[in-house]
Amino acid sequence: MTALTTSASKHTAMVSVKKLTKGCIALRIFQCALKWSCTVLNEPVPSKRQDWIDISKGFGIVFVVVAHSMIPPMSDVLLESVIFIITSFVMPLFFILAGMTYNSERHRRNLKNYAFSRGRQLLLPYFAIYIIMTLLFIPLTGSIDTYLTPGDLVFWLIYGAGPPGQPTYLWFLPVLYFGLMLFILIEAVTHAQDPRVRWPFVVILPFLALWITDVFSPILVPWRVNSVLFATTFCIIGYEMKRYRGLERWSTESKIRDGVIFIVLSTTFILLSQYNGFVSHPDDWFGKNGWLYLLTGTSGTIAFFMISSLLNPSFFSKRMQFLGVNSQIIYEIHPLFFYLVPILVSLFGFSTTDYESTFTLFWSIRFVIAFGLSIPFTLLILRNRGLSFIFTGYDSK
Secondary structure (H helix, E strand, C coil), X not given: CCCCCCCCCHHHHHHHHHHHHHHHHHHHHHHHHHHHHHHHCCCCCCCCCCHHHHHHHHHHHHHHHHHHHHCCCCCCHHHHHHHHXXXXXXXXXXXXXXXXXXXXXXXXXXXXXXXXXHHHHHXXXXXXXXXXXXXXXXXXXXXXXXXXXXHHHHHHHHHCCCCCCCCCHHHHHHHHHXXXXXXXXXXXXXXXXXXXXXXXXXXXXXXXXXXXXXHHCCCCCHXXXXXXXXXXXXXXXXXXXXXXXXXXXXXXXXHHHHHHHHHHHHHHHHHHHHHHCCCEHHHCECCCCHHHHHHHHHHHHHHHHHHHHHCCCCHHHHHHHHHHHCHHHHHHHHHHHHHHHHHHHHCCCCCHHHHHHCHHHHHHHHHHHHHHHHHHHHHHHHCCHHHHHHHHCCCCC
């Protein structure tokens, strides 16, 4: 995505605004993708799962697609504010849930099997998709401007981070894996001790993450060790949440009390996120203050836990559960559909210049296409053994 340049002429901007009315026609087509996705969301959700957890993941993956649809916000203040809010909590939500749902009694005595299982789920798709991307770049090099050569991609794959300014969205998979591995080692070593022994890690690990970031700056940290340390911190926070209150819904017997807690928590979270600003793990940027990121990540996650806990079984909640259960596949596949937007927009009379000069106005179209097409493609992946192995690490049965 190209940044809006100051050299864009006023005439081009005026023409592009006039042509926006044609986009209404395009939206009717894009609605078909969303309508199609709604018809297939009746796919059953596995039993014996905490529904509010899957609903929380569902909210999380929707916000991930929204944020990716909006980035970069250019000079749009409203979009910028929304991105500040989303990036302040959405990745911590998944990290916290990973720690919260870790079954220590089951896995502690066989960490090797757990590491292998999670490696298949997270690292295998990471390398498989990355290699496929590299192979696709080979025939494209020389014919279109891909910004990166296959050799560049191989280098950054070995380096484990980057490329600078254009990092791949796949960063989350290895960061979650290695963050989890460090967390389960800490839990295995400290489980026989007083649980409070783990609390200092919530301070020590972010301190090391910020120190490592400063040491390497402006170079990206290899294999995103700093992000791994933040991921481990959030895993510990999630695990401690479960230790104190189990996996029960985040609500009390008093709706008034829940409302007051939610208002105070969400207000604090929004204000802090606006101050801390944009967070981007792949760019080694945790906002203005990494410690505030810990606060926004935790408070924002709890706020959405409360929202998810209030949803009773319904048409909407079942579909959010489906999204949560399949959030990894949606995360892995949705960016591919962003490349369709400039092509489709051009079919309705917009030039590349028009699209670039009004980039922020098309974010909703990017979201509808990416999200709408991700759902049926998710079902396709789940029903194909080869694709399921690539995107989930396991064969579909």
